[in-house]
Amino acid sequence: MSYIRIAEMSTKGSKKGGGNLGSIVLRSLLASPDLTVTALKRPGSTSVFPTSSELKVVEVDFSFDSLVSAFTDQDAVISIVGATGIGEQKVFVDAAVKAGVKRFFPSEFGINGQSDTVRQMTPFFAVKQELLDYLVEKEKDGLTWTAVIAGVLYDWCISNGFMGFDLARKEATIWDDGNTRFSGINEGDLGKSVVNILHKPAETANQFIYISSLTATQNETLESLEKVTATKWKINRVNTAQQVSAAQEALGKGDFTGALTLVKATCWSNTPGLKQHFEVDEKERLANGLLGLERGETVQDTIERVVASRN
Template sequence: MECFCPYGTNIEAVIQLLPLFGQKKELIGYLKSKETEGLTWTGIATSGLFDWEGLLNRTATIWDGGHKSFTLINERPLGQAVVSALQNPEQTRNQYLYVASVETSQQEILAALEKVTGGKWTVNKTTTEAQLTAAAKKLTVGDFNGTFILVRATIFGNMPGVNANYAKETVLANDLLGLKLETVEETVNQAANN
């Protein structure tokens, strides 16, 4: 029997920030406990989606100067990763596979966006501390938009141990799954032309 667990991560620092990700860790623990009974599983860790809607709204929020590097995934390679993992069960079984489309920083994304759109963007500067405070305030009053801030913190925030750059901090499974790293400008051009 096979089980497929796409998306997300099981990093302890992320779970401390976003306890709801603890459910993913528990699920993987359960799946591992069933391996001796013949269950196989594959997990895919993707980081955030890059070429999602809203990429071209001409406003950027830059965290802590925007120079921290991280990886992101585009929608098409995400789908390809899932298909490739299912097509190669022997090579992908019983492991977490880290995949990425781009390795970048907020400043690099902003520069590419301004180049492609032909103009300066409105930039709102913030800090990890300010964002975490805002998230806590929202969550305290039942506003679950605070969760989205915490998710962004796992990518953009200056926090130790969150493993935001899969290309530097893990072993990418891109080659195994037939994926390649793209440039930020390629992604931004594609988004601008859709």
């Protein structure tokens, strides 16, 4: 099976494997012996890709013609563009149709943008929904699609501090009461899911696929971190309403960090209707069984692994 992955489109700074999420997916694809992978990047990009006989890296200018050429003879295209590239994906879809690609993965792989509350809180999700609607239109042209909704990238977000847990300083930022339950995906399960979707094309066509490694709350995460580090952490508490207001003000001034705050608000704030606890809110669409995701690591197991990797 031939597969092509669109790398992160930013050319600023070095990005191993074209971005953090891209690296996670790419590792699993290259570990699957029946997949041949092509990665795209812009000319002059500083993205760094692993050396592998199963990986071909192609420079394209992301024009329609260059994409059609790159997509020809490929079975699937997986878009893992960054936030600034979300709006450019329609040309990817058009090129995929022209090239005869069978499956297209839009750049999702995160929070549940199918929640009305999430879309209201984060207006930039409207661009993602436009693309999803466009993919439905293209079904008549023979292109199938799969949108992977993975929730919080749990181990990665703990390791890099995005979830508000500073491992170096032993300091935690807790939203509201810290008791909102959300689903999380660990890196290995995310990559495994993408590979298994490719291996089950009929069962995964033209639908949203929800996946989950575990469920957690901020308080449970903090409790495990304190246990593993044998340290009582300092706690800073923030309020959702204040955080969202400040984020919207920042976005109004062109400060994109406000968007990151809104993403956090959609993950673990106390706002009703987020639908981030997939085992309850999206139970009918949870595809763990289909994709072979057996519950292995607990919250405690994951914390132990993350902390050990940093020592």
